[in-house]
Amino acid sequence: MTKQEKAAGIISNPRNQKEEVQALQDTIYVIGGKWKLPIINSLCNGNKRFRDIERSIPGITTRMLSRELKEMEANQLVKRTVTPDSPVLVEYTVTGYCRSFGDIILEMIKWGKQHREKIKDIHYGNNYNAGSIKND
Secondary structure, three states, X not given: OOHHHHHHHHOOOOOOHHHHHHHHHHHHHHHOOOOXXXXXXXXXXXXXXXXXXXXXXOOOOHHHHHHHXXXXXXXXXXXXXXXXXXXXXXXXXXXXXXXXXXXXXXXXXXXXXXHHHXXXXXXXXXXXXXXXXXXX
């Protein structure tokens, strides 16, 4: 299936810009922000317990992680499971709904890597320090 055929299956004909913008805003509302995608990435890399997730994401605070996980649970992106052992075990996992946009996340990672290289290549020859590009 070509890109044009995929687009035709998603975008209405005639184009309805208001509907398209609303869909984009809905998506950004659910997965946008500084922390949601790194949290999803952490969970997909096998981190299930709160502290493990927190340790895997540099710079996130306990309060922010707690807030984001609650919001993500409300949007059915993550599932919180409490096992009443002693001590109580709380684990987070991504839902099938969250996995439904896995391809989008992979494309975002791919694009981000390409963008970083493009910006480095552009500015490397100019002896420019790309301050917004963090070298991890």
